[in-house]
Amino acid sequence: MTAAVPFAQPEVRHEGHLKVTGQARYTGDHYPDGVLHVACLASPTPHATITRIETRAARETAGVHAVLTGADIGDVRFGRHLRDLPVLATDRVRFIGQRVAAVAAETREAAEEAVRLIEVDYDDLPPVFDPRQALTSDAPVLHPEAAGYLTMRGGTRELLEHLNLQGDLLTGHDPEEMERAFEAADRVFEHTFRTPRQHQGYIEPHGALVWFEGEVCHVISTNKAPFTLRSHMAAVTGHPAEKIDVYNRFIGGDFGGKGFSIDEFVCFYLARATGRPVRSVMSYVEELSGAGPRHAAEITLRTGVTRTGVFVAHSADVVFDGGAYAAGKAAADLVPHGGLDTMSAYAVPATRHRLRTVYTNSVPGGHMRAPGEVQAVFAGETHVDLIAEELGLDPLELRRRNLRGADRVADGAATVAEEVLSRAAAGVDWTATRSPGRGVGIAVYRRKGGAGRGGVVLRALDADRFEVVTGAADQGSGTVTMIARVAAAALGVDESCIEVIQQPTAVAMFDQGAGASRVTRVLGAATLLAATDLRKMLAEAPRFPIEVAREAEAPRAEDSHAFGAVSVEVEVDVETGQITVLSAVLVADTGTVINPLSHRGQLEGGFAFGLGAALMEELPVEDGQVLAGSLGDYKLPTAPDMPPLTVVNVGDTEGTGPFGAKPVGEFGNLGVAPAIGNAVARATGVRLRQLPLSAEAVYRAVTEARPQE
Amino acid sequence: MSGSHETITVTVNGLQRRVVTSPARPVLDVLREDLGLTGTKEGCSVGVCGACSILIDGQLMSACLVPVGELDGRDVTTVEGLASEDGELSAVQGAFLRCGAFQCGICTPGQVVAATALLAECPAPTPEQVREWMMGNLCRCTGYYSIVSAVLEAAAEARETSA
Numbered sequence: 001m002t003a004a005v006p007f008a009q010p011e012v013r014h015e016g017h018l019k020v021t022g023q024a025r026y027t028g029d030h031y032p033d034g035v036l037h038v039a040c041l042a043s044p045t046p047h048a049t050i051t052r053i054e055t056r057a058a059r060e061t062a063g064v065h066a067v068l069t070g071a072d073i074g075d076v077r078f079g080r081h082l083r084d085l086p087v088l089a090t091d092r093v094r095f096i097g098q099r100v101a102a103v104a105a106e107t108r109e110a111a112e113e114a115v116r117l118i119e120v121d122y123d124d125l126p127p128v129f130d131p132r133q134a135l136t137s138d139a140p141v142l143h144p145e146a147a148g149y150l151t152m153r154g155g156t157r158e159l160l161e162h163l164n165l166q167g168d169l170l171t172g173h174d175p176e177e178m179e180r181a182f183e184a185a186d187r188v189f190e191h192t193f194r195t196p197r198q199h200q201g202y203i204e205p206h207g208a209l210v211w212f213e214g215e216v217c218h219v220i221s222t223n224k225a226p227f228t229l230r231s232h233m234a235a236v237t238g239h240p241a242e243k244i245d246v247y248n249r250f251i252g253g254d255f256g257g258k259g260f261s262i263d264e265f266v267c268f269y270l271a272r273a274t275g276r277p278v279r280s281v282m283s284y285v286e287e288l289s290g291a292g293p294r295h296a297a298e299i300t301l302r303t304g305v306t307r308t309g310v311f312v313a314h315s316a317d318v319v320f321d322g323g324a325y326a327a328g329k330a331a332a333d334l335v336p337h338g339g340l341d342t343m344s345a346y347a348v349p350a351t352r353h354r355l356r357t358v359y360t361n362s363v364p365g366g367h368m369r370a371p372g373e374v375q376a377v378f379a380g381e382t383h384v385d386l387i388a389e390e391l392g393l394d395p396l397e398l399r400r401r402n403l404r405g406a407d408r409v410a411d412g413a414a415t416v417a418e419e420v421l422s423r424a425a426a427g428v429d430w431t432a433t434r435s436p437g438r439g440v441g442i443a444v445y446r447r448k449g450g451a452g453r454g455g456v457v458l459r460a461l462d463a464d465r466f467e468v469v470t471g472a473a474d475q476g477s478g479t480v481t482m483i484a485r486v487a488a489a490a491l492g493v494d495e496s497c498i499e500v501i502q503q504p505t506a507v508a509m510f511d512q513g514a515g516a517s518r519v520t521r522v523l524g525a526a527t528l529l530a531a532t533d534l535r536k537m538l539a540e541a542p543r544f545p546i547e548v549a550r551e552a553e554a555p556r557a558e559d560s561h562a563f564g565a566v567s568v569e570v571e572v573d574v575e576t577g578q579i580t581v582l583s584a585v586l587v588a589d590t591g592t593v594i595n596p597l598s599h600r601g602q603l604e605g606g607f608a609f610g611l612g613a614a615l616m617e618e619l620p621v622e623d624g625q626v627l628a629g630s631l632g633d634y635k636l637p638t639a640p641d642m643p644p645l646t647v648v649n650v651g652d653t654e655g656t657g658p659f660g661a662k663p664v665g666e667f668g669n670l671g672v673a674p675a676i677g678n679a680v681a682r683a684t685g686v687r688l689r690q691l692p693l694s695a696e697a698v699y700r701a702v703t704e705a706r707p708q709e
Numbered sequence: 710m711s712g713s714h715e716t717i718t719v720t721v722n723g724l725q726r727r728v729v730t731s732p733a734r735p736v737l738d739v740l741r742e743d744l745g746l747t748g749t750k751e752g753c754s755v756g757v758c759g760a761c762s763i764l765i766d767g768q769l770m771s772a773c774l775v776p777v778g779e780l781d782g783r784d785v786t787t788v789e790g791l792a793s794e795d796g797e798l799s800a801v802q803g804a805f806l807r808c809g810a811f812q813c814g815i816c817t818p819g820q821v822v823a824a825t826a827l828l829a830e831c832p833a834p835t836p837e838q839v840r841e842w843m844m845g846n847l848c849r850c851t852g853y854y855s856i857v858s859a860v861l862e863a864a865a866e867a868r869e870t871s872a
Contacts, residue, residue, distance in 0.1 A: 022748020252815025476813025597809030608852030
């Protein structure tokens with residue numbers, strides 16, 4: 001089936017013309033008549049009760065139409081799963097940057113001026129910033145009322161052993177089994193790793209435009225899951241879901257962050273209070289201090305190994321700094337699940353993981369491209385290198401001996417995992433002799449993903465004109481073009497015959513939204529179903545117009561997985577600590593590729609995303625204050641930072657997506673940091689167990705490792 | 710609050726426009742809010758990301774940093790002014806489309822404007838010159854590889870056309 005599919009021809013993005021000419025309209029590009037601009041007052045203190053709010057001067061400011069506080073809208077809370085974050089604080093603030101009041105005014109300047117005139121008295125409470133400390137018995141409790149918090153599914157939350165725990169997930173073998181498994185090991189290795197908060201760094205900040213037409217609430221926003229946003233807005237505000245219409249079309253970057261809505265709720269109340277369209281676009285200061293960055297983590301790994309280098313037991317204790325609210329996490333157990341993937345590429349017979357997320361008085365954590373997994377793969381793949389070092393084994397060989405699926409080779413052929421690993425090693429000439437200060441490093445992983453549900457309507461207008469209607473918002477990955485190409489291939493028509501139309505939630509079929517690398521697997525599958533059925537119907541009895549609606553569901557992320565590996569050669573200047581990545585190879589176990597340019601773009605862009613996280617990105621927080629105030633302080637990779645990169649697609653294993661496609665969205669970034677860290681260790685003998693691998697960190701470690709004179 | 714208003718006359722994409730506004734307002738806000746030219750994007754608001762790149766008298770500038778009062782009598786080109794009047798894409802725009810040099814597209818107008826400025830100044834750049842020049846335009850999606858390819862392809866195409 002796959003051979004006949006015309007996906008080899010590189011795609012021209014259907015929306016590309018709009019993007020290169022500046023005509024693509026994003027949320028912030030809408031300025032309807034009478035629009036009001038929003039500014040919010042943020043808490044300046046990490047933990048306090050609010051004793052007084054005075055808004056009179058703000059309300060009297062010229063151009064101001066509404067000033068709202070928690071007293072006006074009540075204790076209304078939202079969150080992707082747990083509704084613990086107030087739209088506006090009522091009696092208490094729990095992080096610097098938490099919204100306390102909101103203003104809608106004729107101009108942004110007037111709104112900001114009014115915000116400056118709001119007076120708030122705070123009575124400071126003792127803060128807690130360290131997650132381990134927050135779990136002690138005498139730590140200040142951030143949410144004494146947690147038992148009453150609702151979830152988006154309607155129930156209340158499960159109470160855990162400490163009130164400061166957001167989530168506590170235990171999986172794997174029971175402690176007795178683990179103890180026996182570790183006893184069978186010849187050696188047991190334990191290492192602890194730390195990873196910082198990092199920001200998604202999309203160039204388009206969060207934003208929303210909300211207006212009412214009669215009872216119908218219209219929303220255009222940066223949220224990548226319009227149907228989920230609709231149900232959340234209904235649950236939070238009490239406005240009926242059928243009277244909320246969300247139309248999110250172009251999204252200026254996501255990387256996990258755009259599933260978390262913030263502005264939509266405050267805009268709802270301001271639009272209702274003023275009767276005007278209300279527009280809120282976050283400043284980058286607000287982004288960095290309150291939009292749900294990647295969780296900082298402390299990860300302790302323990303692995304039992306036989307004399308011959310076979311892993312027999314592995315346990316992980318992962319503590320994520322959840323920040324002041326759990327609202328940014330979508331999963332019901334309120335932990336970044338990727339934390340389970342500390343040994344994702346390996347077959348280990350006994351494993352046990354404990355993932356905890358802890359309330360602290362810092363910016364709430366959210367999702368960022370492979371949440372939890374980035375942290376876990378850095379720790380795991382550094383741990384494996386450390387084990388190799390201590391056993392005196394080649395780190396490549398230790399990995400080979402333990403790869404998942406290695407025991408299933410019957411005829412001596414390499415498994416996909418082996419091929420991925422070998423191609424990465426060969427790509428940097430693994431065994432070559434190198435001059436001092438240079439070294440190679442490698443990391444391998446297995447990524448799962450793509451679960452979800454969504455549907456499309458496919459309409460035949462005549463024999464060579466088809467429309468596909470979807471409610472999907474495209475955050476840049478090429479959804480519209482993917483749908484068109486799948487439809488064209490399944491209908492047996494040219495791609496130019498297909499028009500994909502993005503429609504609001506009131507018109508389109510349900511779609512779970514972009515996230516978890518699901519769009520191609522789910523919406524591609526729905527499109528394939530619709531096109532296959534429509535083709536059959538047209539073959540039997542051609543008549544126009546005719547339409548079919550089909551839905552697809554991918555129940556389990558585990559059903560779809562792909563191996564990946566990254567290898568790099570680095571040069572380290574020991575006088576300055578500067579790391580130069582001389583070359584890099586990213587190997588992906590790829591199924592059928594539907595959009596070749598976008599697929600390559602996801603891998604290259606994923607690599608760049610991983611490079612930033614590895615070398616430069618850290619959202620520093622001191623006593624609850626985020627210290628990066630702009631994209632000048634929070635440094636993202638630029639064009640000259642990018643090393644020569646070779647992308648290798650291997651394997652003709654079929655994925656579970658349409659025509660055998662595999663997810664690729666949260667893939668290219670996973671192995672970059674450990675590969676670079678491992679290369680630095682081989683180049684210098686210095687091992688870093690935290691990110692980022694900055695020049696300062698390398699310099700410090702090299703200096704400390706030098707013999708004292 | 711925003712001071713007294715002035716009348717500013719500026720040529721934008723070949724058309725003379727007159728705006729009455731506070732001269733202190735950033736050009737970016739005037740383009741987007743007063744003139745309806747939303748192709749120029751606001752990202753960082755502090756001149757770091759390059760999403761608001763425009764040409765002022767042919768010079769590459771960040772529209773978020775320039776007060777509109779400085780534009781009186783000058784000539785501005787935004788992304789909307791790059792294609793020909795009949796809609797034909799410029800060499801840079803066409804190369805971005807063919808090379809897939811964008812994903813979400815929010816930085817693309819700025820990238821395209823910056824690349825246009827580079828090729829005006831340096832019609833045959835090396836890959837390294839492209840990377841250095843484009844340093845002021847952040848892209849979080851692509852990793853820049855396809856952007857560099859597109860700029861080089863546009864340069865080659867422009868040279869062929871003019872040869």
